Amino acid sequence: MKRLGIHSFVWTGGQTQEGLEMALEKSAQHGYRCIEFAYLRPELFDLDRLARKSQELDVQIGVTMGLPLDKDISSTDPDAVAAGKAMLADAVRAVRDVGGDKLGGILYSAHTKYNRQPTAEGWKNSVHAIAETAQIAEAAGVDLVLELVNRFETNLLNTTAQGLKFIEETGSDHVRLHLDTFHMQMEEANLAAAIRLAGDKIGYFHIGESNRGYLGDGTIDWDPVFDALVEIGYARDVVFESFSTAIVDEGLSLACAIWRDTWTENDPLAAHAKQFIELKWAEAERRRATNTRA
Structure with missing residues (x-):
C-alpha cells in the first residue's frame, strides 16, 4: 500500500471551496495521506489554491467521477460520445491543475441504472474514447483508472474479467482498473480471486463495507481481501x-441509493476506518511472512 486515503464525501458534499479545503484538513488531522474528490469543475473551484493546500498538508489528491447520460461514451449517439470525450479531457486537465495524480470512477459509461443491455457498438465507442483519454492523461501525468461497479450503476463493466478485457482492447498500458469492495461483493464470485486475477492491472483500490458504513459491520470477509492485496504486492x-x-447531497444519495444512514458522525467513522485498514493490512503481512517461512 502506497498511501491510505479517504473519500472527501466522508467530510463534505463537495459543493464549495471551503468544504473541500476543510476535507483536506480533516483528512490530514486523521493521518490520511490522500483524499478523493468528485469531479472538479474549474469554473467553480480555485484549483491552484486546492493544490497549494494539498502540498502544505502532504495529502495527495485523486479525482473520481461518473458520466451523465448526455455524455455517455458507451452510447451509439455520436454527439453524446463526443461530449463525453470532451468532458473526460476537461477532467484530466482539472486533475493535473489541482496537482492530482489520478482520474478514476465510471469513466466508460453513464453513472446510472440502464434499462437496456450494452451494445457491441457502444462497447467499441467506449473503448476508443478511453484509449484517446489515456493518451491525454499520460501526457498530463495523470493515472487513468476505471472503476468496476455494480449492475445498478452501469451496464458495461461490473466484474474484473470484463474490466481486463476492456483495458486490453484499449491497447493502452496507461489504463488500469479501479476495484471497490462494495461493488465486488455484489458482482464477484470470490473477491480474493478477482484481486489475484487483476494483479498488477489494479491502479486504485476502494475499501467500502457491504452496507456503506463502518468497516466490519457488514458481510464482507476482510481477511481474504487483504491477504490477496498483500500477495500480489499491491503498492498503490x-x-x-x-x-x-x-453529508452528501440529494443527487448522489439518489444515484447511490443511500436510503438509510449507517452513520451520522464522520470523525469516529474516519478514525475507525484508518485503524481497521492498517490493522488488517498488518495482519495480512504477518500471515504472508509466516506462510513464506513455512
Whole structure:
C-alpha cells in the first residue's frame, strides 16, 4: 500500500471551496495521506489554491467521477460520445491543475441504472474514447483508472474479467482498473480471486463495507481481501469510501441509493476506518511472512 486515503464525501458534499479545503484538513488531522474528490469543475473551484493546500498538508489528491447520460461514451449517439470525450479531457486537465495524480470512477459509461443491455457498438465507442483519454492523461501525468461497479450503476463493466478485457482492447498500458469492495461483493464470485486475477492491472483500490458504513459491520470477509492485496504486492493507494445523507447531497444519495444512514458522525467513522485498514493490512503481512517461512 502506497498511501491510505479517504473519500472527501466522508467530510463534505463537495459543493464549495471551503468544504473541500476543510476535507483536506480533516483528512490530514486523521493521518490520511490522500483524499478523493468528485469531479472538479474549474469554473467553480480555485484549483491552484486546492493544490497549494494539498502540498502544505502532504495529502495527495485523486479525482473520481461518473458520466451523465448526455455524455455517455458507451452510447451509439455520436454527439453524446463526443461530449463525453470532451468532458473526460476537461477532467484530466482539472486533475493535473489541482496537482492530482489520478482520474478514476465510471469513466466508460453513464453513472446510472440502464434499462437496456450494452451494445457491441457502444462497447467499441467506449473503448476508443478511453484509449484517446489515456493518451491525454499520460501526457498530463495523470493515472487513468476505471472503476468496476455494480449492475445498478452501469451496464458495461461490473466484474474484473470484463474490466481486463476492456483495458486490453484499449491497447493502452496507461489504463488500469479501479476495484471497490462494495461493488465486488455484489458482482464477484470470490473477491480474493478477482484481486489475484487483476494483479498488477489494479491502479486504485476502494475499501467500502457491504452496507456503506463502518468497516466490519457488514458481510464482507476482510481477511481474504487483504491477504490477496498483500500477495500480489499491491503498492498503490487504498482509499476508504462511505456515504451518508448527513453529508452528501440529494443527487448522489439518489444515484447511490443511500436510503438509510449507517452513520451520522464522520470523525469516529474516519478514525475507525484508518485503524481497521492498517490493522488488517498488518495482519495480512504477518500471515504472508509466516506462510513464506513455512
